[in-house]
Amino acid sequence: MKQLSNVALSLLVGLVTVPMIGKSAEVLPESDAAYHQRMAWFTDAKFGLFIHYGVYSTLGGEWKGEPVPRYAEWIQRWGKITPEEYIPLAADFSPDALDADQWVKAAKDAGMKYMVITTKHHEGFCLWDSALTEYDLGEATTFDRDILGELKAACDKYGIAFGTYYSIIDWHHPSQRAEQALNRTPMRDKAGYVKYMKGQLKELIDRYDPAIMWFDGDWTDWWTMDDGADLYNYLRALSPDMIINNRVAKRKEFKKDFGTPENFTPGAALDHNWEACWTVNHSWGFKKSDTNWKSNEVLVQKLIDIVVKGGNLLLNVGPKADGSWPDAAFGQLGAMGGWIAQCPDAIYEAEFVAAAEPAWGRIAQRRGSDEQNGELFAYVFQWPENGKLKVRGVTAGRIQACTYDGKALPTKTEGTDTLIDLSGVKPADYATVLRLQYADGLNLSNVSYDLELQGNELILKADEAALSGSGLKLDGQAAVGWKQASDQAKWTMNIPAPGKFSVKLLYGYEFRKPISVTLRVGGQELKAELPAKGSPENLKIMDIGEIELNDVGDAVCTLQFGRPAAEARLSLKTVYFVPVAD
Numbered sequence: 001m002k003q004l005s006n007v008a009l010s011l012l013v014g015l016v017t018v019p020m021i022g023k024s025a026e027v028l029p030e031s032d033a034a035y036h037q038r039m040a041w042f043t044d045a046k047f048g049l050f051i052h053y054g055v056y057s058t059l060g061g062e063w064k065g066e067p068v069p070r071y072a073e074w075i076q077r078w079g080k081i082t083p084e085e086y087i088p089l090a091a092d093f094s095p096d097a098l099d100a101d102q103w104v105k106a107a108k109d110a111g112m113k114y115m116v117i118t119t120k121h122h123e124g125f126c127l128w129d130s131a132l133t134e135y136d137l138g139e140a141t142t143f144d145r146d147i148l149g150e151l152k153a154a155c156d157k158y159g160i161a162f163g164t165y166y167s168i169i170d171w172h173h174p175s176q177r178a179e180q181a182l183n184r185t186p187m188r189d190k191a192g193y194v195k196y197m198k199g200q201l202k203e204l205i206d207r208y209d210p211a212i213m214w215f216d217g218d219w220t221d222w223w224t225m226d227d228g229a230d231l232y233n234y235l236r237a238l239s240p241d242m243i244i245n246n247r248v249a250k251r252k253e254f255k256k257d258f259g260t261p262e263n264f265t266p267g268a269a270l271d272h273n274w275e276a277c278w279t280v281n282h283s284w285g286f287k288k289s290d291t292n293w294k295s296n297e298v299l300v301q302k303l304i305d306i307v308v309k310g311g312n313l314l315l316n317v318g319p320k321a322d323g324s325w326p327d328a329a330f331g332q333l334g335a336m337g338g339w340i341a342q343c344p345d346a347i348y349e350a351e352f353v354a355a356a357e358p359a360w361g362r363i364a365q366r367r368g369s370d371e372q373n374g375e376l377f378a379y380v381f382q383w384p385e386n387g388k389l390k391v392r393g394v395t396a397g398r399i400q401a402c403t404y405d406g407k408a409l410p411t412k413t414e415g416t417d418t419l420i421d422l423s424g425v426k427p428a429d430y431a432t433v434l435r436l437q438y439a440d441g442l443n444l445s446n447v448s449y450d451l452e453l454q455g456n457e458l459i460l461k462a463d464e465a466a467l468s469g470s471g472l473k474l475d476g477q478a479a480v481g482w483k484q485a486s487d488q489a490k491w492t493m494n495i496p497a498p499g500k501f502s503v504k505l506l507y508g509y510e511f512r513k514p515i516s517v518t519l520r521v522g523g524q525e526l527k528a529e530l531p532a533k534g535s536p537e538n539l540k541i542m543d544i545g546e547i548e549l550n551d552v553g554d555a556v557c558t559l560q561f562g563r564p565a566a567e568a569r570l571s572l573k574t575v576y577f578v579p580v581a582d
């Protein structure tokens with residue numbers, strides 16, 4: 001076999017692209033170092049503003065006086081509005097009250113570092129005057145300001161990176177238009193449409209030099225991984241530093257440049273860069289009836305939950321028809337900015353630590369911390385009733401100080417736990433950040449996600465189960481490949497004494513929706529909904545309920561999940577029966 005020279009080897013290593021690219025698609029080679037350098041401002045940013053604004057905003061989620069269910073930007077489809085009726089609505093698009101400076105300043109004051117605006121959503125209307133269509137701000141309206149140019153200038157003024165959202169599906173383009181009301185996205189002239197997209201994307205780059213190109217609508221069946229890779233390469237050639245989201249290809253497979261969990265937050269750090277998008281209420285586009293404003297507490301805690309896992313939060317506001325924002329959004333963003341301003345490093349310097357998620361909140365370490373020296377942030381969401389907060393797993397005797405707002409708090413070491421006395425402290429609004437200084441041996445990696453076992457539990461392990469189901473198999477000690485509701489893990493267990501047990505699962509599950517689980521033992525059944533929690537790489541413990549087992553001796557126990565979605569990631573390692581006192 002031919003030996004590779006060192007030079008050839010280092011060249012190869014240097015040019016390996018970041019993994020997680022699907023089978024056939026090939027993107028331009030880029031060294032890990034170059035990729036990380038290109039991504040650095042983004043991974044440092046933590047917080048950005050998403051804006052959904054288009055012709056749909058003029059309807060505010062209502063058609064002919066009636067509210068239309070679901071997201072407002074989908075009104076054309078869910079309201080079954082024909083293109084003949086929908087297209088002329090663009091004439092009403094007149095963002096006279098759009099104040100770019102005000103929007104961007106609100107983002108800046110909120111602590112956001114970038115924004116992404118829908119330059120073309122699924123409806124196909126373009127927020128800039130494109131030479132390639134008349135369905136845009138130029139020809140289809142009487143409004144003649146360059147709103148993207150105004151926003152870009154305001155972003156430059158405030159030091160905010162400017163990003164553009166662009167939908168792959170396009171209900172207006174002739175290649176897809178006619179059948180949209182049938183809830184299908186046909187494709188009649190893919191080559192022509194791809195040329196149109198490329199032309200439009202080049203216009204956006206030439207005119208507004210976006211720092212991020214944010215795609216969507218990748219689920220349509222005529223769009224493939226290869227199409228995505230081709231488009232990605234085309235854009236990188238036009239704008240080498242631009243960051244492109246994974247929906248440029250197929251989001252389930254493609255993870256470059258960053259993943260885009262939507263309305264959900266993964267349970268732990270991921271093996272790729274990611275940004276979770278959420279809205280300040282429910283709909284992305286403005287919807288009159290949507291007053292489901294998230295509380296400031298929910299928003300601040302969401303931001304924390306995301307950044308401690310290494311992600312960014314892209315938080316959406318849907319401006320009203322005239323381009324002004326709903327008042328509530330200013331309040332929400334202002335509250336978040338006010339909170340961040342009190343402890344900015346707890347957001348911008350937070351780094352994931354592989355430790356159990358405390359029931360009272362979250363923890364992260366300050367960037368640059370190591371086992372010798374560093375700082376741990378404890379974000380308290382739920383104030384302990386006895387005023388004592390327990391941080392598990394900081395090696396005994398090594399914690400140097402715990403401070404809140406510059407004041408030292410009494411601490412006590414108990415085994416590998418640190419008890420912090422909060423009795424003299426008033427909780428901050430939304431989340432209280434404590435700082436734990438440590439030296440010489442913060443031993444968090446020793447904290448297991450597992451239960452603190454007492455020795456009297458009944459434990460069923462996946463690698464000891466009879467697994468039945470076509471794809472079900474062991475990955476390490478965990479059962480993965482759950483596909484059908486009939487897939488099951490089965491054990492014969494021994495009930496040593498009658499008693500009541502609390503049943504807990506050690507599992508990892510990543511998906512937008514919860515999944516059901518059914519456990520049967522001794523003629524009884526326990527059913528529960530399992531939230532998305534953890535991941536196959538970082539399992540979590542979850543209580544699924546209590547069960548009484550009174551027949552001493554052998555019992556057959558089976559466990560089944562509901563049918564998981566194809567893209568869900570589900571892994572089961574252990575079932576615990578923890579005795580509970582009567």
Ligand code: GLC
Binds near residue numbers: 071073216217277284
């Ligand atoms: C979904 C919706 C879309 C929204 C987007 C935000 O894909 O189709 O309306 O723009 O999510 O991530």
